[in-house]
Amino acid sequence: PFTVYNHKTGIYASRLPPPKVPLTSVYDFCLGNVSFDDAGAAITICSTGQTISYGQLKLRSQQFGLGLLTKAKLKPGDTILVALHSSIDFAVCVMAAQFAGLQVALANPDYARRELKHVYNLVKPKKVIIHSTHLGRAAAASIKTFTVVLTDTKLGRGGVLSIGELLADEASAKAAKSYMPGDLNTTAYLPSSSGTTGLPKAVQISHKNLVSMLSMNLNIPGYIPDALSGEQLRVLTFLPFFHAIGLVGQLHLVLKTRGQLFILRPFTPDSLCKAVPEHKINMIGMVPPALTKLMKHPGLSRDTFATVKNVRCGGAPLDAETEAKFLQLTGVEVKQGWGMTELTVAGLDASSGQQTPGSVGCLIPGTLAKVVDVSTREPVEPGQRGELLIKGDQVFRGYVSNPEETKASFTEDGFFRTGDIVTVDPRTGEFSIVDRLKELIKYQGYQVAPADLEGVLISHPKIAAAAVVGRYDKENGTELPCAFVELSVDAQQQQHLSKHALAEEIDQFVRSKVSHHKFLRGGIYFVDKVPVGASGKILRKDVRAMLKSLEQG
Numbered sequence: 403p404f405t406v407y408n409h410k411t412g413i414y415a416s417r418l419p420p421p422k423v424p425l426t427s428v429y430d431f432c433l434g435n436v437s438f439d440d441a442g443a444a445i446t447i448c449s450t451g452q453t454i455s456y457g458q459l460k461l462r463s464q465q466f467g468l469g470l471l472t473k474a475k476l477k478p479g480d481t482i483l484v485a486l487h488s489s490i491d492f493a494v495c496v497m498a499a500q501f502a503g504l505q506v507a508l509a510n511p512d513y514a515r516r517e518l519k520h521v522y523n524l525v526k527p528k529k530v531i532i533h534s535t536h537l538g539r540a541a542a543a544s545i546k547t548f549t550v551v552l553t554d555t556k557l558g559r560g561g562v563l564s565i566g567e568l569l570a571d572e573a574s575a576k577a578a579k580s581y582m583p584g585d586l587n588t589t590a591y592l593p594s595s596s597g598t599t600g601l602p603k604a605v606q607i608s609h610k611n612l613v614s615m616l617s618m619n620l621n622i623p624g625y626i627p628d629a630l631s632g633e634q635l636r637v638l639t640f641l642p643f644f645h646a647i648g649l650v651g652q653l654h655l656v657l658k659t660r661g662q663l664f665i666l667r668p669f670t671p672d673s674l675c676k677a678v679p680e681h682k683i684n685m686i687g688m689v690p691p692a693l694t695k696l697m698k699h700p701g702l703s704r705d706t707f708a709t710v711k712n713v714r715c716g717g718a719p720l721d722a723e724t725e726a727k728f729l730q731l732t733g734v735e736v737k738q739g740w741g742m743t744e745l746t747v748a749g750l751d752a753s754s755g756q757q758t759p760g761s762v763g764c765l766i767p768g769t770l771a772k773v774v775d776v777s778t779r780e781p782v783e784p785g786q787r788g789e790l791l792i793k794g795d796q797v798f799r800g801y802v803s804n805p806e807e808t809k810a811s812f813t814e815d816g817f818f819r820t821g822d823i824v825t826v827d828p829r830t831g832e833f834s835i836v837d838r839l840k841e842l843i844k845y846q847g848y849q850v851a852p853a854d855l856e857g858v859l860i861s862h863p864k865i866a867a868a869a870v871v872g873r874y875d876k877e878n879g880t881e882l883p884c885a886f887v888e889l890s891v892d893a894q895q896q897q898h899l900s901k902h903a904l905a906e907e908i909d910q911f912v913r914s915k916v917s918h919h920k921f922l923r924g925g926i927y928f929v930d931k932v933p934v935g936a937s938g939k940i941l942r943k944d945v946r947a948m949l950k951s952l953e954q955g
């Protein structure tokens with residue numbers, strides 16, 4: 403087994419040796435060794451071919467970083483909010499801020515006004531970097547302190563500047579030294595969690611967290627495909643850089659390893675199937691809804707994926723059947739990872755285990771875990787369900803402006819309470835995610851994991867996406883699992899299909915695959931779209947709101 407379990411303490415550890423973590427800042431770790439004349443391509447935009455080299459990225463980052471200090475009058479330790487889509491500018495902005503020693507808060511530029519305002523009020527940034535097309539939204543969220551916007555034209559409005567106006571001259575930028583915090587526990591990033599269970603939380607990620615995280619991942623044999631042939635990493639990304647997976651698992655990982663990152667926006671199965679062979683992609687980062695959409699695309703084949711060595715998937719549950727089918731279609735294994743914004747990005751990874759389909763693998767090097775009973779808080783025996791607790795240098799420092807929640811998230815012995823329910827295979831030491839503690843449906847005393855039922859539902863050929871929530875049945879005093887189903891394009895076009903007959907067919911299908919207590923007794927509803935967040939998660943809180951409005955009207 404890849405996991406060591408101590409029966410006395412209930413602590414699991416990785417059998418892989420912990421990495422040697424350099425004592426340095428995020429900037430120096432990723433770009434410190436790059437020279438200004440390095441012509442190697444760093445980031446390419448798939449749709450336009452626009453590319454920035456490593457040398458240019460470093461120079462631009464230092465010019466803008468120095469400009470943020472000298473022209474925008476920021477000081478190391480100040481917070482800025484970057485609310486941008488994945489782009490070359492995004493990379494320049496965050497690396498510039500890291501060069502200058504700023505704390506970089508991140509937000510989805512497409513956030514609704516309420517969410518944007520929430521994050522803004524939480525992190526209280528000195529400046530906001532936002533694209534000019536999002537200025538209206540920012541103004542609507544009463545954000546007034548944006549001094550920087552991404553546009554090359556002067557807008558002539560008070561306080562609004564373009565990046566071009568803030569660049570320091572080349573010579574000073576090249577001569578300037580990057581900021582090195584005296585204490586590496588200083589905050590580098592303030593990413594927002596996905597906001598799946600409520601409003602997003604701003605999470606404090608230190609330089610040490612991020613440098614440790616990447617070192618841990620790179621210590622997993624075969625985590626990146628270069629181990630196979632020494633070839634350069636060529637990663638396709640369509641996940642947002644403002645979220646942990648895109649930021650750490652893709653942008654910083656690629657910069658650290660001097661690979662090339664290809665940004666595909668927006669993601670469509672068709673554009674992906676074209677981009678992969680065109681750019682000879684060897685690694686792709688996925689989230690489950692994108693993966694299932696891709697698998698229904700006729701263009702997906704072993705040929706399209708001929709150069710791909712590594713497909714990673716995380717952020718939400720993925721079942722064994724889908725993994726097996728993907729392998730059949732493409733000849734490439736999907737390697738799952740599990741993580742949270744609070745863990746910088748990851749805690750468990752399939753590459754660190756024997757890769758049983760459907761499992762999220764084993765602990766990554768340098769990480770400890772416990773699995774505890776949710777009521778007694780005592781460790782459960784391997785094989786039994788419990789809440790996953792994690793300890794390691796990638797664990798965040800706390801939530802911004804929320805000491806109560808921070809305190810409640812840690813046990814007395816310093817483990818972080820993830821809120822996820824897991825089991826550990828006693829033979830292989832591999833972890834499987836059941837669902838979030840808060841999402842479990844209780845049917846007559848049995849626990850039903852919505853994620854499990856959703857996996858079964860999407861394996862039905864007529865279903866494109868599905869979300870399961872509990873519906874309270876007053877008469878019987880219990881929750882009943884009910885499903886919201888988005889039909890596949892094919893099924894939607896078959897006008898003759900009656901909704902009633904379809905619901906019956908789906909119900910029977912589920913009954914043939916799951917045990918008695920998991921049957922969809924709460925009903926099956928058809929919807930145009932199952933709500934999915936930017937980081938690829940089903941927003942069950944929104945689904946519950948849909949259910950409520952159905953029940954009321």
Ligand code: ATP
Pocket residue numbers: 595596597598599600601602603715716717718719720738739740741742743744762820821822835837838937939
């Ligand atoms: P919020 O905390 O704001 O409600 P969130 O928890 O979805 O949102 P993230 O930090 O992006 O925000 O996501 C972490 C969560 O994603 C984990 O707690 C877990 O429930 C889920 N998750 C991540 N990877 C996997 C995976 N491979 N399988 C199942 N669930 C996963």
Ligand code: MG
Pocket residue numbers: 595742
């Ligand atoms: Mg969370």
